[in-house]
Amino acid sequence: MTKWINLLLRLIIGGIFVAAGAVKIVNPAAFADSIANYRMLPHEWINAFAITLPWVEVAAGLLLIIGIWKRTNALLIALMLVMFIIAIGQAVGRGLNIECGCFGTVEGRKVGLVALAEDAAMLAAAAWLAWREKD
Amino acid sequence: MRRTLQRSLVIVVLGAALGLVANAVSPRRIPFITPPKAEIPEQEFMPLTQAHELWSSGGAFFLDARGSADYAAGHIANALSLPAEAFDQHFPQVASYLTTDSVIVCYCDGTECDISHRVAELLRQRGYTNVRILKNGYTEWNKAAYPTTKGAKP
Numbered sequence: 001m002t003k004w005i006n007l008l009l010r011l012i013i014g015g016i017f018v019a020a021g022a023v024k025i026v027n028p029a030a031f032a033d034s035i036a037n038y039r040m041l042p043h044e045w046i047n048a049f050a051i052t053l054p055w056v057e058v059a060a061g062l063l064l065i066i067g068i069w070k071r072t073n074a075l076l077i078a079l080m081l082v083m084f085i086i087a088i089g090q091a092v093g094r095g096l097n098i099e100c101g102c103f104g105t106v107e108g109r110k111v112g113l114v115a116l117a118e119d120a121a122m123l124a125a126a127a128w129l130a131w132r133e134k135d
Numbered sequence: 136m137r138r139t140l141q142r143s144l145v146i147v148v149l150g151a152a153l154g155l156v157a158n159a160v161s162p163r164r165i166p167f168i169t170p171p172k173a174e175i176p177e178q179e180f181m182p183l184t185q186a187h188e189l190w191s192s193g194g195a196f197f198l199d200a201r202g203s204a205d206y207a208a209g210h211i212a213n214a215l216s217l218p219a220e221a222f223d224q225h226f227p228q229v230a231s232y233l234t235t236d237s238v239i240v241c242y243c244d245g246t247e248c249d250i251s252h253r254v255a256e257l258l259r260q261r262g263y264t265n266v267r268i269l270k271n272g273y274t275e276w277n278k279a280a281y282p283t284t285k286g287a288k289p
Contacts, residue, residue, distance in 0.1 A: 025154075025157070026163075027163065028158065028161070028163060028164070028165050029163065029165050032165060032169065033249065036169075043169055043171070043172065044168050044169050045169070046169045047165050047166055047167055047168060047169040048167055048168070048169075050165065051154045051155060051158045051165065051167065052150065052151035052154040052155065053154075054154065055150040055151065055153045055154035055157065056146065056147055056150030056151060056154075057150075058150070059146055059149060059150040059153065060146055060150070063146065069142050069146070071139055072139050072142040072143050072146065073146065075139055075143060076143045076146055076147070079143075096245075096246075097244065097245035097246065097248075097271075097274065098245055098248075099245075110245075135138070135139065135142065
């Protein structure tokens with residue numbers, strides 16, 4: 001039973017990360033704007049993040065789906081989610097009225113408690129996988 | 136645990152390397168080090184009180200650069216919808232109201248919202264000379280309790 005739940009979780013979480021990374025890869029400039037809006041990173045670093053982060057998302061998501069280094073990739077996804085939660089949390093806390101940028105800018109969604117709740121749910125799933133799966 | 140961390144590092148380095156290579160060959164590449172931000176000249180913005188005066192006298196066209204759903208949920212009264220994300224699709228209808236020297240006030244929502252700038256830029260490229268921005272437009276307008284309306288564009 002647990003085996004099937006884990007498989008399902010891997011497909012869902014991996015799929016979401018592949019999709020979220022892919023839309024950012026398609027338009028790196030828009031993703032860089034989204035990162036800038038969070039006002040967390042030093043200005044010069046923003047593009048470097050926008051260039052590399054989506055590919056790490058896609059790589060970890062894809063490997064998690066295929067089943068290579070499952071624990072590693074689940075852990076990596078959990079770490080990225082912690083990073084996203086901190087970013088969104090500080091934006092909400094500072095009252096920034098900005099686009100989430102979670103799935104590129106197409107969804108036009110603002111940062112807020114909904115985005116936080118989604119990330120928290122995904123974090124729980126990823127942490128579970130990191131704990132229960134083997135590499 | 137240690138092996139997991141080492142492997143995590145491998146994935147991160149691998150992903151980052153892929154990203155760098157892809158960016159180097161992509162037609163939509165961006166520079167690795169973010170270039171300094173172009174400052175928007177102050178005169179590009181219109182103060183809220185001036186915007187409201189123009190609005191009251193009917194001396195300006197207000198263009199809402201946000202998406203259609205945001206527009207329907209509430210917009211500055213009499214503002215026309217011209218979503219930045221679908222500019223070409225909506226522009227002909229909006230253009231029928233405008234002349235190139237009309238006073239145009241673009242707005243979106245949020246202090247970091249830059250889609251009103253995009254719309255302003257696209258309008259300037261089409262020969263409109265009197266385009267200004269209402270910064271953090273919908274929020275500020277609401278805060279001042281100036282008139283708004285709900286409903287999708289006609």
